[in-house]
Amino acid sequence: MKKYVTLKIDGAGIRAPKGSSVLDVAIEYGICIPHLCHVPNLSDIGACRLCIVENIVNGRSKITTSCTLDVQEGMVILSNTERIKKLRRNIAELLVAQAPNSRAIQDVAVRCRVKEVRYPFRNSGCVLCGRCVRVCEEMWQARAIGFVGRGKDRRVDFPFGVRPDFCKKCGSCIDLCPMTITPCDGPMKPGEEYLCGKCESQLSMASGAMEDICVWCELGKGFQCARYGHQ
Amino acid sequence: MPKVKPRVKSVKDLAELRKRLRSSAKNFKSKLTICGGTGCHASRSQDVIDAVKKELKKRKLEKSVRVRVTGCHGFCEQGPLMILEPGNIFYCGLKPEDAGEIIAETILKGEVIERLLYTDPVTSNKVQTEAEIPFYRAQDRQLLAQNRHVDPCSIEDYIAIGGYSALAKTLAEFSPEKVIEEVKISGLRGRGGGGFPTARKWAECRSAPGEEKYVICNADEGDPGAYMDRSILEGNPHLVIEGMMIGAWAIGARQGYVYVRNEYPLAVKHARIAIQQAREYGLLGDDILGGGFSFDMEICRGGGAFVCGESTALMASLEGKVGEPRPKDVHTVTDGLWHKPTTLNNVETWANVSPIISNGAAWFAGKGTRGSKGTKIFALTGRVKNTGLVEVAMGTPLRTIVFDIGGGAINGRAVKAVQTGGPSGGCLPLDRLDLPVDFDALYDAGSMVGSGGIVVMDEKTCMVDVAKYFLAFLQDESCGKCVPCRLGIDRMLEIVTDITEGRGRPEQIDLLKELADTVASASLCGLGKTAPNPVLSTLRYFPEEYEAHINEKRCPAGVCRELIEYEIDAEKCNGCGACRRACPHDAIKGKKKEAHVINSRKCQKCGICLSGCKFDSIIVT
Ligand SMILES: Cc1cc2nc3c(=O)[nH]c(=O)nc-3n(C[C@H](O)[C@H](O)[C@H](O)COP(=O)(O)O)c2cc1C
Ligand code: SF4
Ligand code: SF4
Ligand code: SF4
Ligand code: SF4
Ligand code: SF4
Ligand code: FES
Ligand code: FES
Numbered sequence: 001m002k003k004y005v006t007l008k009i010d011g012a013g014i015r016a017p018k019g020s021s022v023l024d025v026a027i028e029y030g031i032c033i034p035h036l037c038h039v040p041n042l043s044d045i046g047a048c049r050l051c052i053v054e055n056i057v058n059g060r061s062k063i064t065t066s067c068t069l070d071v072q073e074g075m076v077i078l079s080n081t082e083r084i085k086k087l088r089r090n091i092a093e094l095l096v097a098q099a100p101n102s103r104a105i106q107d108v109a110v111r112c113r114v115k116e117v118r119y120p121f122r123n124s125g126c127v128l129c130g131r132c133v134r135v136c137e138e139m140w141q142a143r144a145i146g147f148v149g150r151g152k153d154r155r156v157d158f159p160f161g162v163r164p165d166f167c168k169k170c171g172s173c174i175d176l177c178p179m180t181i182t183p184c185d186g187p188m189k190p191g192e193e194y195l196c197g198k199c200e201s202q203l204s205m206a207s208g209a210m211e212d213i214c215v216w217c218e219l220g221k222g223f224q225c226a227r228y229g230h231q
Numbered sequence: 232m233p234k235v236k237p238r239v240k241s242v243k244d245l246a247e248l249r250k251r252l253r254s255s256a257k258n259f260k261s262k263l264t265i266c267g268g269t270g271c272h273a274s275r276s277q278d279v280i281d282a283v284k285k286e287l288k289k290r291k292l293e294k295s296v297r298v299r300v301t302g303c304h305g306f307c308e309q310g311p312l313m314i315l316e317p318g319n320i321f322y323c324g325l326k327p328e329d330a331g332e333i334i335a336e337t338i339l340k341g342e343v344i345e346r347l348l349y350t351d352p353v354t355s356n357k358v359q360t361e362a363e364i365p366f367y368r369a370q371d372r373q374l375l376a377q378n379r380h381v382d383p384c385s386i387e388d389y390i391a392i393g394g395y396s397a398l399a400k401t402l403a404e405f406s407p408e409k410v411i412e413e414v415k416i417s418g419l420r421g422r423g424g425g426g427f428p429t430a431r432k433w434a435e436c437r438s439a440p441g442e443e444k445y446v447i448c449n450a451d452e453g454d455p456g457a458y459m460d461r462s463i464l465e466g467n468p469h470l471v472i473e474g475m476m477i478g479a480w481a482i483g484a485r486q487g488y489v490y491v492r493n494e495y496p497l498a499v500k501h502a503r504i505a506i507q508q509a510r511e512y513g514l515l516g517d518d519i520l521g522g523g524f525s526f527d528m529e530i531c532r533g534g535g536a537f538v539c540g541e542s543t544a545l546m547a548s549l550e551g552k553v554g555e556p557r558p559k560d561v562h563t564v565t566d567g568l569w570h571k572p573t574t575l576n577n578v579e580t581w582a583n584v585s586p587i588i589s590n591g592a593a594w595f596a597g598k599g600t601r602g603s604k605g606t607k608i609f610a611l612t613g614r615v616k617n618t619g620l621v622e623v624a625m626g627t628p629l630r631t632i633v634f635d636i637g638g639g640a641i642n643g644r645a646v647k648a649v650q651t652g653g654p655s656g657g658c659l660p661l662d663r664l665d666l667p668v669d670f671d672a673l674y675d676a677g678s679m680v681g682s683g684g685i686v687v688m689d690e691k692t693c694m695v696d697v698a699k700y701f702l703a704f705l706q707d708e709s710c711g712k713c714v715p716c717r718l719g720i721d722r723m724l725e726i727v728t729d730i731t732e733g734r735g736r737p738e739q740i741d742l743l744k745e746l747a748d749t750v751a752s753a754s755l756c757g758l759g760k761t762a763p764n765p766v767l768s769t770l771r772y773f774p775e776e777y778e779a780h781i782n783e784k785r786c787p788a789g790v791c792r793e794l795i796e797y798e799i800d801a802e803k804c805n806g807c808g809a810c811r812r813a814c815p816h817d818a819i820k821g822k823k824k825e826a827h828v829i830n831s832r833k834c835q836k837c838g839i840c841l842s843g844c845k846f847d848s849i850i851v852t
Pocket of ligand 6: 797813814815816817818819829833834835836837838839840841
């Protein structure tokens with residue numbers, strides 16, 4: 001028999017099976033916490049840090065990622081406080097400055113309310129979310145790709161830089177990569193460090209009143225967001 | 232010593248062994264203790280040791296003079312060091328050539344050789360014993376002082392000075408709960424950086440579900456310039472082992488690991504020998520001292536990255552995986568090594584355990600402040616006269632450490648700031664030096680005790696440059712897994728570099744603060760969470776230096792290359808030509824006995840001319 005716990009997310013009382021993560025439960029209940037490195041059914045590594053929430057323990061707030069946090073009886077979670085929104089915006093800004101031409105990253109950034117980017121653009125082709133690495137290892141047991149190097153030199157690569165025989169060429173790594181979604185027509189250029197705002201116009205017209213609704217982002221569509229059902 | 236070690240099967244056996252060892256030590260007429268620590272080693276102590284041994288052999292004195300090579304005594308600045316008994320005579324700055332004279336004069340005739348004594352820099356008097364040296368006088372050396380009495384490769388030395396009696400006492404008299412209670416009363420907090428209450432960690436681990444539990448000693452010590460853990464493990468490995476055994480008994484572990492930094496081969500060797508010896512005596516293994524406690528341990532070499540010192544990364548590395556931190560939403564005391572409850576403590580933390588048991592919790596709690604008890608070892612470095620290892624009671628003012636023990640800044644300059652807590656600590660200005668070294672007081676001031684690095688900075692240090700240096704270190708050492716740390720530190724470094732190179736804009740200060748907040752609040756592990764400290768503390772205490780760089784494009788300390796110019800003061804220059812000859816870039820021109828000039832286009836700002844001029848004529852603007 002499944003065991004359940006009750007908790008509160010943003011004030012809503014929620015009953016959730018023990019062992020599930022706060023992020024999964026929130027999404028299921030229609031509370032979309034922005035996230036990037038999380039993929040349903042794969043392990044969570046807490047790398048992108050976009051899914052941070054405040055976990056109130058004994059009256060004190062601890063900031064932690066909701067994808068790595070398991071639900072517990074009586075938990076009180078706040079996913080959308082001013083503090084969290086500000087931190088999340090700053091993280092998304094760092095990401096979008098790193099990969100300004102990725103549609104998925106732009107979507108997430110808009111969802112996190114990034115309007116302007118205060119850093120010089122870089123144009124890297126990978127944000128090290130590790131989706132590809134985990135799907136390869138966990139879904140296909142192939143381990144054909146992995147992280148190499150540390151810090152600034154960290155990258156995703158095949159062992160010794162060549163595609164190994166045991167790569168199943170399944171393409172899952174590419175399917176899950178946020179960099180591969182067809183870019184929108186407003187990609188950014190160095191010197192124009194702002195978002196074109198097209199995706200923002202998809203937000204509710206009355207954005208003041210419904211500030212935190214889902215933007216139906218491309219990321220969600222590509223990545224099995226609960227909102228899109230199982231299309 | 233007999234070849235086959237007698238197995239120590241009970242507390243009584245141990246007491247008898249100790250008695251035997253002590254009485255056989257009396258066979259030596261004199262004792263000669265030479266520091267073989269890393270600092271002294273670098274100043275050729277091995278040659279001194281060889282020379283002394285050769286000399287003793289020549290004079291057939293090997294049987295009556297004991298030569299003991301030990302770990303660090305702390306005063307590395309003056310090494311190689313030697314202490315002679317009887318007389319407790321302290322010699323320093325030794326050379327191999329001194330060996331003959333020492334044996335002939337001091338050992339055989341009891342004469343003190345003035346030349347080899349330490350000179351008190353204030354009174355200019357020669358002093359004979361350690362206790363009279365100002366560097367040692369202001370310290371309270373509970374752990375380091377033991378180094379002097381033990382050869383790290385001799386368990387017999389350790390037992391003779393009372394080693395393993397705390398373990399005996401524990402097994403005979405203390406329940407695990409009582410040990411934890413005792414550690415709790417002592418107020419011991421972790422020495423590895425975070426200052427986490429040790430007893431609480433042990434209690435949580437003890438009550439965590441599961442039969443199999445582990446204790447780990449964190450001897451990774453990645454902080455640049457810090458070497459206190461190394462000195463303890465290298466100089467007195469049994470002290471650490473005994474502490475771990477008591478901890479293991481308290482939490483219910485049967486297996487322990489020492490995770491040693493790869494660059495510490497001597498620490499690895501000594502710890503390995505110590506474990507071997509303890510096994511031979513039956514002090515590790517099954518049914519230790521007949522108390523029904525079984526425990527063994529192993530050594531594991533570190534993964535060679537700073538981040539491997541972080542607890543979850545260390546455990547991953549021990550398991551043979553990549554040493555990368557993982558989210559700690561479930562604590563390692565419940566879900567640690569191989570998903571078993573695990574207690575990880577720092578070397579110095581473990582070293583404090585057996586003295587607490589031997590001397591009582593009240594003794595330990597009697598030292599220090601309300602929230603920080605006992606003593607702490609610091610590595611004192613930077614622009615200070617007496618660099619070395621310093622052990623003081625918690626609560627000692629930083630000023631005492633820097634001025635009384637450290638002797639103040641070198642070259643008669645003024646101390647400007649003190650950086651404490653390693654790469655992710657903070658910089659405190661001179662007027663904050665009355666702060667006590669206390670976990671909470673330093674934290675409140677924007678710095679931390681950390682693992683115990685203290686770097687003294689003088690007026691020739693640029694605080695923006697310091698922030699840049701530490702950011703660059705942390706950027707290099709970040710594992711790169713999470714976004715705030717990997718990209719946030721990188722962007723902070725980008726901004727600070729802009730500032731030091733004259734491209735800084737006033738609004739970047741706010742951005743820097745906002746970034747710092749994000750990195751500190753949202754990073755996955757302690758590296759990212761503390762990385763902004765150097766920036767935040769320098770912004771807090773030295774805002775005028777940032778402003779000078781940004782608004783006036785000027786580096787007040789004359790450090791940031793892009794913002795300084797070398798010039799010759801025509802009034803002062805007498806045309807000696809020393810600078811012209813020294814300049815590797817041919818940037819100085821001038822006739823003999825006439826004022827010289829620097830061609831600013833050619834000058835590479837290397838500063839070589841500066842030290843060449845005896846007339847203080849070269850100025851940095
Ligand atoms: C990046 C990083 C590096 C660390 N390096 C060390 C280290 O070299 N030695 C150490 O004892 N603790 C280190 N720590 C702290 C450990 O994670 C851990 O808190 C400590 O070993 C616990 O022992 P204690 O309670 O005795 O202090 C490090 C922490 C971080 C975040
Ligand atoms: S295509 Fe190859 S590398 Fe990519 S997920 Fe499949 S097996 Fe792994
Ligand atoms: S290649 Fe794509 S999926 Fe893989 S880590 Fe990089 S951004 Fe993520
Ligand atoms: S904070 Fe830095 S070191 Fe720690 S997990 Fe994140 S990237 Fe790695
Ligand atoms: S060394 Fe000093 S005094 Fe001599 S020429 Fe150079 S600036 Fe003048
Ligand atoms: S700073 Fe270096 S390059 Fe410049 S004048 Fe002096 S010695 Fe020559
Ligand atoms: S989704 Fe939780 S950290 Fe990326
Ligand atoms: S190494 Fe000899 S005193 Fe430190």
